[in-house]
Amino acid sequence: MAPAHPAPRHPAPRRDVTAWRPLVPGVTEVFHAHFTEYAYPMHVHEAWTLLIVDDGAVRYDLDRHEHGTPGDTVSLLPPHVPHNGEPATPGGFRKRVVYLDGTHLGDDLIGPAVDTPDLRDPLLRRRVGQLHTALVRPGEELEAESRLTLIGERLTTLLRPRKATGTRRDPALARRLRELLDERVVEGLSLEEAAGLVQAHPAHLVRAFSGAYGIAPHQYLTSRRVDRARRLLLADRRPAEVAALTGFHDQAHLTRHFRKLVGVTPGRYARKTPVR
Template sequence: MGARPDITAWRPRVEGIDEVFHAHFADHAYPMHTHDAWTLLIVDEGMVRYDLDRHEHGAPSSVVTLLPPHVPHNGDAATPEGFRKRVLYLNTSQIDAGLAGRAVDRPVLHDPRLRHRVDQLHRTLERPGDELEAQSRLSLVSERLAHHLRDESAAPPVPDPKLAHRLRELLDEHVVEGVTLREAAELLHSHHTHLVRAFSREFGMAPHQYLTARRVDLARRLLLGGMRAPEVATSVGFYDQSHFSRHFKRVVGTSPGHYARAGQAAYRRSSAPRTKAA
């Protein structure tokens, strides 16, 4: 009897990703099968061997593998210890279906920068409440995947700074309730990837970082005003108390509770009556 696999799977609240699948297999072998979505695979331990369109390929930990929809493939471990992998099943809206043939011919992408971006996207997807960040990361990953499949060598066009300022105004109008990249793209009549690039180039930070900072600023005022941290978390748009505390500490350098207590202590000191010296 083989070792029991270690598997985690979920459907994130991020448009464009149908499923996230993390697995550690010691001896499992996939039979020939297909998916309705694009399969974006990175291997963290070991190596995967697979057949795609009657050609054998390997997926070591240094590469990114992209398998097109509806094309049969299998897979098993190429190393005795098995393999640990992370997979994103991307909706067909993320990559032009006309590029499927290119993916069949070259499913293995030797791109350390792309590998790093896919890793970051997975880490973001594991944190509920960071959907805008995941959307931003996904847009850049999808752009780079299409870039590879089209054999494009030219750099992307220079973003429009006016577009960046319009997006900032939109984020300022929706600090608490937030806005998705798709909603922003529709309202500003632009592609969501262009929005991320324009904003990051103009302001030196991604849209999700700006929105988080605005929420933290609002939270600081509410904490100093006496509102309890759990109430502040939902009042300023964070997913839950854990989500709020993590981002607050990252920005401010301390927890919301400690910040509030320090503010209250300073207020008491400043409000205490002063005695005159004899």
């Protein structure tokens, strides 16, 4: 009698999840997941669901209509509208989700989002990816907030198209924001706080500043902090101490931006004698 062959072994279903709540106004949760076989039953969320899929695809039902999420789309699911979800490809899917309150998206967008939840827009897809990059890095809250306000503006434009009017320059507003950033290089400030202080919409504030100075507010603040860090390092202060004195989250946060702007790490920057 021939020996019995063991049944082929199938990989166990994969369910890898990371979730956290960042210190970014408007964001109630960030959710990164890799599922191979898991299927969501019908459910609702209190918040808006902003979803991108990095690998594989998801199929889901929203308001009794079937939808899908290939990798080049951004899906926006409105609050309180039932939906489900399951893998649409054999290997499952990897997704990144941001759950948003009503700060950046109004209730008037719920109807359009139900009708067109999957948006194929390269600019929006790139911005959402940049937002997630900022969200996973402690200390980049101002960048995340700035990117999120432009995402909200883009979503509104796509779901409620309006005639283009061009970008209105506002040098006085840009100068006021620069003064606020200069006053708070170390402690920093959120975009929401800045918008309240200067009485401007956050998206207009970001655009006015970038248009006037050719740099985003978070990039300006980071470069000011790096400049201050250079002076302290040349005064023989240790990198960990310098990070705390210049507003960076920690030494790793300082090192990442210092290397990007100066070309070397803080530890290699200050030398007792010049290198010939």
